[in-house]
Amino acid sequence: MKYETVVGLEIHAELSTKTKIYCSCENSFGGSENTRCCPVCIGLPGTLPTLNKKVVEYGIKAGLAMNCEIAEYSKQDRKNYFYPDLPKAYQISQFDFPLCEHGFVIIDTENGQKKIGITRIHIEEDAGKFTHDPYRNLSRVDYNRGGVPLIEIVSEPDIRSSAEANAFLEAVRSILKCIGVSDCKMQEGSLRCDVNVSVRPEGQKEFGVRSECKNVNSFSGAVRAIDYERARQIEILESGAEVEQETRRWDDMAGKSFLLRSKEEAHDYRYFPEPDLMPMEISRGWVEEIRESLPELPHEKKARFMAEYGLPEYDSGLISVSDGFSKLLDDTVGCGAAPKEASNWILGEISKEINERCITSDDVPFGGQALAELIALINKGTISGSIAKQIVPDMFESDKSPEEIVKAKGLLQISDEGEIAKIIKEVFEANPKAIEDYKGGKTNVRGFLTGQVMRATKGKANPAVINKQLEIELGKL
Ligand code: ADP
Ligand code: MG
Ligand code: ZN
Numbered sequence: 001m002k003y004e005t006v007v008g009l010e011i012h013a014e015l016s017t018k019t020k021i022y023c024s025c026e027n028s029f030g031g032s033e034n035t036r037c038c039p040v041c042i043g044l045p046g047t048l049p050t051l052n053k054k055v056v057e058y059g060i061k062a063g064l065a066m067n068c069e070i071a072e073y074s075k076q077d078r079k080n081y082f083y084p085d086l087p088k089a090y091q092i093s094q095f096d097f098p099l100c101e102h103g104f105v106i107i108d109t110e111n112g113q114k115k116i117g118i119t120r121i122h123i124e125e126d127a128g129k130f131t132h133d134p135y136r137n138l139s140r141v142d143y144n145r146g147g148v149p150l151i152e153i154v155s156e157p158d159i160r161s162s163a164e165a166n167a168f169l170e171a172v173r174s175i176l177k178c179i180g181v182s183d184c185k186m187q188e189g190s191l192r193c194d195v196n197v198s199v200r201p202e203g204q205k206e207f208g209v210r211s212e213c214k215n216v217n218s219f220s221g222a223v224r225a226i227d228y229e230r231a232r233q234i235e236i237l238e239s240g241a242e243v244e245q246e247t248r249r250w251d252d253m254a255g256k257s258f259l260l261r262s263k264e265e266a267h268d269y270r271y272f273p274e275p276d277l278m279p280m281e282i283s284r285g286w287v288e289e290i291r292e293s294l295p296e297l298p299h300e301k302k303a304r305f306m307a308e309y310g311l312p313e314y315d316s317g318l319i320s321v322s323d324g325f326s327k328l329l330d331d332t333v334g335c336g337a338a339p340k341e342a343s344n345w346i347l348g349e350i351s352k353e354i355n356e357r358c359i360t361s362d363d364v365p366f367g368g369q370a371l372a373e374l375i376a377l378i379n380k381g382t383i384s385g386s387i388a389k390q391i392v393p394d395m396f397e398s399d400k401s402p403e404e405i406v407k408a409k410g411l412l413q414i415s416d417e418g419e420i421a422k423i424i425k426e427v428f429e430a431n432p433k434a435i436e437d438y439k440g441g442k443t444n445v446r447g448f449l450t451g452q453v454m455r456a457t458k459g460k461a462n463p464a465v466i467n468k469q470l471e472i473e474l475g476k477l
Contacts, residue, residue, distance in 0.1 A: 003234050005230045007157065007197050008157035010152060011172055020147040021123070022092065043146075049274075060099065061293075062121055069102050071098065073280070074094065079091045079092075079093045084128075084139070085130040094122035099280075102117075106171070114164070119156050120153075121151055122152055124149075163223075174322070178297060196211070197226050211247070215249050224252070225250045246261065247261050247266070305320060309329075310339065319343060325361045329343060331371075332375070336372055337376070357396065414465075425473065428473065
């Protein structure tokens with residue numbers, strides 16, 4: 001039997017506000033344990049929360065960017081559970097009146113574009129960090145993260161494969177980064193998700209019973225967790241048994257999920273309205289103000305790159321999900337470069353360099369002017385394409401312009417016909433076998449000879465001039 005995978009994701013994103021959600025403690029990553037805390041965020045009795053308006057603004061921004069309806073009335077609720085990372089023994093979250101509902105995000109799949117529904121987006125506070133030190137046999141708790149603002153984005157069960165889940169996560173990340181509400185640094189835990197997976201026989205209308213994997217903190221982890229759960233559930237069904245609704249813990253190192261609790265043991269969070277915070281009435285004027293402040297979103301950028309720059313959909317898609325790349329492309333084109341040439345450099349050598357340096361597309365140290373200059377140097381014949389590739393790493397290292405690097409390193413392209421003819425003759429002398437072959441009718445040694453000339457000039461010879469002079473010199477044989 002063939003099975004279809006059904007996935008719904010709950011994504012938690014830390015918001016990059018200056019201060020926490022209910023107090024004025026600094027909101028930033030790292031630092032010594034328990035140094036960014038106050039009586040409010042460590043939950044001392046008698047303290048009162050004050051809602052940070054920026055958190056609501058960022059939540060609305062995210063909602064608008066994901067095509068949601070923004071609530072006119074919204075409130076905050078207490079979600080009760082007992083665990084050392086949560087000193088109040090409740091998390092302030094939102095239950096029945098979330099900030100945003102009924103949205104969607106468009107993803108690219110191999111069968112074209114697809115809408116993934118957004119059930120809701122709500123605001124809530126993060127908990128602290130509780131860690132165990134097995135060597136010293138003690139547990140430590142750090143409340144720096146307690147009270148850090150989060151949005152939780154809940155998707156509809158519209159996702160049908162781990163590849164679609166990955167595309168959805170990428171789309172959400174690029175939107176959140178683009179609108180500036182979260183830095184989405186996975187390695188710092190600012191984007192995490194719970195993965196809900198079920199399978200059903202192809203053609204069946206009803207959904208199967210799902211499991212929920214907690215503790216997924218990378219996109220690749222989400223993909224692996226989905227593939228693992230799919231296989232696990234299919235195996236259960238094939239054996240004639242039934243999948244149980246349960247909460248599981250994803251262990252990325254082990255590449256497996258483990259049972260945390262079954263449906264019977266499901267948490268009862270005893271939600272009730274947070275009595276220390278007023279409900280929110282969100283004026284339509286404010287929502288419109290926020291809507292107008294939204295920047296050009298990734299899918300809008302993609303459409304513009306295709307329509308205005310004539311770039312292929314593939315290039316446009318890859319560049320538009322990165323703010324850094326989009327800006328580099330716009331600036332390079334603004335400085336006179338052809339869009340496709342700019343795109344080729346961005347997705348080629350520049351991406352390669354970024355990967356090798358383990359930096360992100362936002363950290364490219366030069367701008368569009370430098371890239372446009374590099375492209376112009378090739379087009380003017382000052383340097384060859386292969387020399388240009390050699391210069392890219394230098395552009396990451398120093399703030400010299402491409403032209404300055406070319407001059408400093410003596411990499412000017414050799415276009416002098418006489419000089420190249422001389423090198424060709426030397427190559428002929430050094431390769432008598434190839435010349436014999438040529439005379440014997442093997443005209444394909446031309447490529448070999450061109451390569452030898454390039455080698456002799458360390459890639460600096462102008463390919464067009466080599467071609468022309470090679471024809472002349474071969475003709476003389
Ligand atoms: P809970 O509050 O218990 O987590 P929800 O109904 O809010 O449950 O659903 C949470 C997530 O589970 C959502 O992202 C939703 O899309 C997803 N989901 C619901 N049913 C299924 C299913 N049968 N298979 C896969 N995902 C599902
Ligand atoms: Mg859930
Ligand atoms: Zn505080």
